[in-house]
Amino acid sequence: MPDTAALIAATRLGFAARPGDLADLSRDPRGWALAQLARPAPPLSAALPSAASMIVAEFEMRRDQRARPDEAAKRQFNERVQAVYLAEIGARVGAAVGSPMPLLERLCHFWSNHFTVSIQRPAVRGFAAAFEREAIRPHVTGRFADMLLAAARHPAMLLYLDNAVSIGPDSPVGRRRDKGLNENLGRELLELHTLGVDGGYSQRDVEALARILTGWSVARPQEPSPGGFFFRPMVHEPGAKMLLGRSFPEAGYGEGEAALRMLAAHPATARHVARKLARHFIADDPPPDSVERIARVFRDTGGDLRRVSAAVLGEDALWRTPFAKLRMPGEMVIAACRVTGFTPPPPMLVGGLRQLDQLPFAAPSPAGWPDTAADWVSPEAVLRRADWCQSFAQRLPEPPDPVELAQASFGAALSEETLQAIRRAPSRRLGVALLLASPHFQRR
């Protein structure tokens, strides 16, 4: 089964097999994947602006607008935000398409989906992508606790889940004004990012975590590190808090850090994260013993994500069944670019992804994009995929021989029926479109 393993490595751990990939991988597919985990994910283009700079620009734009409304300036600002967004998508897709270490790129996508910041909240549209580069990317082979902390402290998350406006009721500001606690971040940290919905926490714990995190905010332009993380003692809820049975004595900013480190080390977090990883890399409904083994490595290593990911690669179930996962639309797009060597310009990429209902960084909720086939299969959605595949093939600057491409992408795994249909296609472009839309290519 060496061919199957190479195909799984290339398509499920990477994004797709480029011509030549299968042959390169076939000697040691697992080793190929493991070797990638030895390093952190390489940074994306340095030319992309930091979240902080985008936040400062937004603060300043709003301040100027309050002083003197100026439609032209507002439009100009929105155009810049859109240009930055397109550049971010171009860099992100480009990295996934071109990387010799695609597992790292896939892990970036997986974890940024785990810690979703979505531009469905327009306030974060200028820096949702920067969030992934700054809070997620540096940690995908590091420690879960560090990623959790980086994500929770990041201004994009603090704005997306409203913590920047959460005020301790008994804080100096809270007592002066009739404003209060916002539980949004506290709840999602417990429900989505760490313990999981059935991880054994209560509404009291949600409130306690929200109180602990009061004061975690974003620096205004005149404050230190403008646009970055800023702790506001004046809105921090004073006093000890009880979270999951443990008392956190008043310690200002330090409470939050201690609480998040405790959550990162919680066994329910290990299980929750292990289940999500297994669902992403093994199957929609992964074997419980796989989940348990991955969770154990998470616990035993204190959430060392390099070793947790390695544990996923160590699961036999991962290597047993090719095509076990349906590609999400974004994965299909990246895979198509990767096998053909053609990546459309960002406006076209983004336009297509919007039609496919997976606009990047626009997940419908903080829970992120769903990760099972059932969530993505509907008559309309499947037709849209066909539309996209033909549109994409139609744009290829130089359509390759579709039969050769099919063989390079799938080796012997492609059905004779599909190969025959591709061979008989009325044009090269339609042959490529058939390959991309084929049931095999829709899966990984």
Add this chain to the structure above:
Amino acid sequence: MPMLRRRDLVHLLAGSGAVAVLGLPGAVFAAAPGERRLVVVLLRGALDGLAAVAPLADPHYAATRGALALAPPGAPDGCLALDATFALHPALAPLSPYWQRGELAVVHAAGNGYRTRSHFDAQDLMETGLSAKTRTSDGWLNRALALLARGERRLGLAVGGAVPLILRGPVPVASWEPPGGLHQASPEFLAALAPLYRSDALLGPALAGGLKAQNFSAAVLGGGMAGGRGFGPKNFAPLAEAAGKLLAAEDGPRIAVLEMGGWDTHVNQGAGAGRLAQNLAGYADGLDALAKAMGPAWKTTALVAVTEFGRTVAVNGNNGTDHGTASAMLILGGAIRGGRVHGDWPGLARLQDDRDLRVATDSRRVMKALLRDHLGLDLGDIDRRVFPDAAGLKPLDGLVRA
């Protein structure tokens, strides 16, 4: 279709990948001197030339075509007489006035010097203009542009997205496509895809449901396609109309290529009505729309439609036709000496490999005539640079108005 503005054109050029022209759009277009325009329409998938232009008076026509034979003029779904021998498919009725005005010519039994029944190879050769498969990837029309470029550069324009092989090469070209979102998949693509999905428990029912919702049914693939953006037969006309507007512009391109698919009618081809008829109707509507959009510029225009090969004379086991040899070319425009069928008719008595219409006229003779007599290129240059494998072929005389 809204009026195309200059800004749209430039914008779309920017989105097309044909960035070579971005920096100098005005300069490039404005440098085109003459009024003469050339449009090449590539019909991908192999058009059944015997269906498009039926040799009604050929004594073997009815017998060899069987169920695919068209009804005579006057009958329901009957064809439209062109001359004593030939008649136009009823779905091509919008082109009938062009014949009457002498702006539509036919070259029947046209083909190339190659013998392959592979779409991919044959389309490559149709576009490279060569007689054998090579790895070179420039198109004959780009090589022709290179000849024009000497002091009177005229920009080539690919309509509909990517630049097809025929226009690829060292001379920069532009491409245009309608703005907006995704194109709807074509019926022929979905028809090829559907069987692959059938045995898929997850995707199969979803696609079937989607097709049903789109008013498809296995029996009438090709029908029910809504207008708008897409690759179906009804989407050709808006594209062709846009091409006409672009070509008509004072400073617009002078040479354009359009493509249309849907011709690979292995199954349920139909005769006077049916799948092929629907494709022909979209095709005719498109050519008509293009001509009308060009306004006065149509007078100095030549349009040639070519396909990679023809189809079998006889019907196959699926009420369709398989890959054949010679097909029919339509040549339109105010610059064309129309109202006649040019070239010889090889007849249906003796067939290529006992199944196909034989080639009487190499299609490159038509292209050579258009390059020489319409665009004014030197025949020696054409033979050396554009069609080096076909230097012995004489341009088809009398095709272009003097």
